[in-house]
Amino acid sequence: MNYFVGTLQKYPEIALFLTIGIGFWIGNLKLGKFNLGVVTSTLLAGLLVGQIGIKLPAVMQSTFFAMFLFSVGYAVGPQFIRALKSDGLPQVVFAILICLAGTVTAIVLGKLLGYNAALTAGLLSGGYTNSTVLGVAADLMNQSGLQPDELKAALALLPVAYAVTYPFGTIGSAFMLANIAPKVLGFDLVKVCQDYEREHGGNKIGTTAYREFSARAVKLANTGLVGKTVEDVEKMFHNEIFIRRMRTSAEGPIVDCKRDTVLTEGAILAVSGGLSALLAYADEFGPELKDVPLLDFSTELLDLVVTNKAYAGKTLGELIHTLFGEPGRGVFLTKFTRSDVAMAMGEQVKVQRGDVLTILGAKADVAKIAKVLGYADRPVEGSDMAFMAFGIVFGSLIGAFTIRIGGIPLSLGTAVGAIVAGIICGYLRSTMRTFGHIPGPAIWVFNNVGLNGFIACIGLNAALGFVGGIQNYGLTLFLAGTLVTLVPIIVGLLLGHFVFKFHPGIMLGAVAGARSTTAALGALQEASKSNVPVVGYATGYAVSRLVMALLTIVVVNAF
Numbered sequence: 001m002n003y004f005v006g007t008l009q010k011y012p013e014i015a016l017f018l019t020i021g022i023g024f025w026i027g028n029l030k031l032g033k034f035n036l037g038v039v040t041s042t043l044l045a046g047l048l049v050g051q052i053g054i055k056l057p058a059v060m061q062s063t064f065f066a067m068f069l070f071s072v073g074y075a076v077g078p079q080f081i082r083a084l085k086s087d088g089l090p091q092v093v094f095a096i097l098i099c100l101a102g103t104v105t106a107i108v109l110g111k112l113l114g115y116n117a118a119l120t121a122g123l124l125s126g127g128y129t130n131s132t133v134l135g136v137a138a139d140l141m142n143q144s145g146l147q148p149d150e151l152k153a154a155l156a157l158l159p160v161a162y163a164v165t166y167p168f169g170t171i172g173s174a175f176m177l178a179n180i181a182p183k184v185l186g187f188d189l190v191k192v193c194q195d196y197e198r199e200h201g202g203n204k205i206g207t208t209a210y211r212e213f214s215a216r217a218v219k220l221a222n223t224g225l226v227g228k229t230v231e232d233v234e235k236m237f238h239n240e241i242f243i244r245r246m247r248t249s250a251e252g253p254i255v256d257c258k259r260d261t262v263l264t265e266g267a268i269l270a271v272s273g274g275l276s277a278l279l280a281y282a283d284e285f286g287p288e289l290k291d292v293p294l295l296d297f298s299t300e301l302l303d304l305v306v307t308n309k310a311y312a313g314k315t316l317g318e319l320i321h322t323l324f325g326e327p328g329r330g331v332f333l334t335k336f337t338r339s340d341v342a343m344a345m346g347e348q349v350k351v352q353r354g355d356v357l358t359i360l361g362a363k364a365d366v367a368k369i370a371k372v373l374g375y376a377d378r379p380v381e382g383s384d385m386a387f388m389a390f391g392i393v394f395g396s397l398i399g400a401f402t403i404r405i406g407g408i409p410l411s412l413g414t415a416v417g418a419i420v421a422g423i424i425c426g427y428l429r430s431t432m433r434t435f436g437h438i439p440g441p442a443i444w445v446f447n448n449v450g451l452n453g454f455i456a457c458i459g460l461n462a463a464l465g466f467v468g469g470i471q472n473y474g475l476t477l478f479l480a481g482t483l484v485t486l487v488p489i490i491v492g493l494l495l496g497h498f499v500f501k502f503h504p505g506i507m508l509g510a511v512a513g514a515r516s517t518t519a520a521l522g523a524l525q526e527a528s529k530s531n532v533p534v535v536g537y538a539t540g541y542a543v544s545r546l547v548m549a550l551l552t553i554v555v556v557n558a559f
Helices: 002-010 013-029 036-050 058-085 089-113 117-127 131-142 147-187 190-203 230-236 274-281 315-321 363-373 387-398 413-430 440-499 504-514 516-530 532-557
Strands: 215-217 239-248 268-274 299-306 332-338 357-360 374-376 404-405 408-410
Touching: 002 013, 002 036, 013 036, 013 440, 036 147, 036 440, 058 131, 058 387, 058 413, 058 440, 058 532, 089 117, 089 440, 089 504, 089 532, 117 131, 117 147, 117 315, 117 440, 131 147, 131 413, 131 440, 131 532, 147 440, 147 504, 147 516, 190 504, 190 516, 190 532, 215 274, 268 274, 268 363, 299 363, 315 332, 357 363, 363 374, 387 413, 413 532, 440 504, 504 516, 504 532, 516 532
Parallel strands: none
Antiparallel strands: 215 268, 239 268, 299 357, 299 374, 332 357, 404 408
């Protein structure tokens, strides 16, 4: 044991990775429907491991945090900018008001209880379940010019407040939104979400949009189809079945079918479509055969980013009927995502620039649609690290710039600069997809390793002052945290229901998003049996990440 402790003290990077490992392990364990979460688990692990006396350099903490902030901004940037420019503006205003409610509550409680900036920022971060606040506050304090002893004491109080208030912030907000709010406001969450889906996404775009793609070889035995063109036959089956290839006999040459190709008696056809459609119409063609060469045509599953301005603003139904006939006959839409959030697929859903359509079909046909609609985002292993690094440099330089008003130095701080840079870079990437590619898995690593590496640094450095902080502030701090959790939720519910008059499912999602509470979104999806809350969550989450970073500056300067 002495060897182990001595090694950790001599090589603190080992303690760092030990903390991160414990955090991810414990954070992903579930007790019933509850899990502590990786961030909280990492913080507690750091506070525990750090009891042996571990000191990590501040630059390591700042590096992890800049990585996290940029990746968050990069991921939410497209949705944030679009919301500012489009009919999502009411949701933007709504999210800002909820953020203000939480911030004001924390400041008032901090003043009444005699807390300093560190305790108040930690209270806001945990009670509001926004880890960005914790990092921005730490960054601002490191740049505040405090004496070393004062800085050390302040930074020790941040994780105390966060650790005490975060559990209720997560559990309380999830329970309040998913279970209490629908009963108090008098609506059936499942029913209203089902009604919304019927109105906006329930009119499905045919089987082609929602069924697994498959192809079969059949011998044409239905004389009623002989002599008809491919186009005529496909219309007979409501464009749910597509005739891809044909040969006149078992040994005959294979022909790629066009719309005007005429079907001949006894021909062997390669037909494709949704699995349910193929089963439903199996008897309309003839017996199925094994014909490997006939079915040996290349297919591709492709993420297609909408960048063509001509199609932005069109409904998904218009886009499907325009493009999935010609030039992309027989191409299937399998998924529709916006800012990495899976959206409901319905005829009335409007497509925005930066949306991603996952399409499946013959490789040549998929390429035709990609050429017309936007950018083919094929999987690659590499990331544009220069784009990310220069983005962080540029944003941090802007954030570090200080102006003096009445002799008071004011600056955004490098943390806010990094998240703003991420938002700008993410939006540029969504509209000009020829540069700045950072794959989703890489974003996950930058986001989670950045955040939890930062949290681990905070926990390890603050560990020795943690126990005293809990003893001095524990119960009062917990009660204050419940108010920081509940007040913005109540304000959001009242505003969303009576003032903005949002759809109930979208309103609840927007409140969860404005609080950056993923657990609450999961609870809402489970309670509603629907993805409708996701529609509100996406904009609220994007807005809150930036707004809460800015409001942290107000909190720190208020004390």
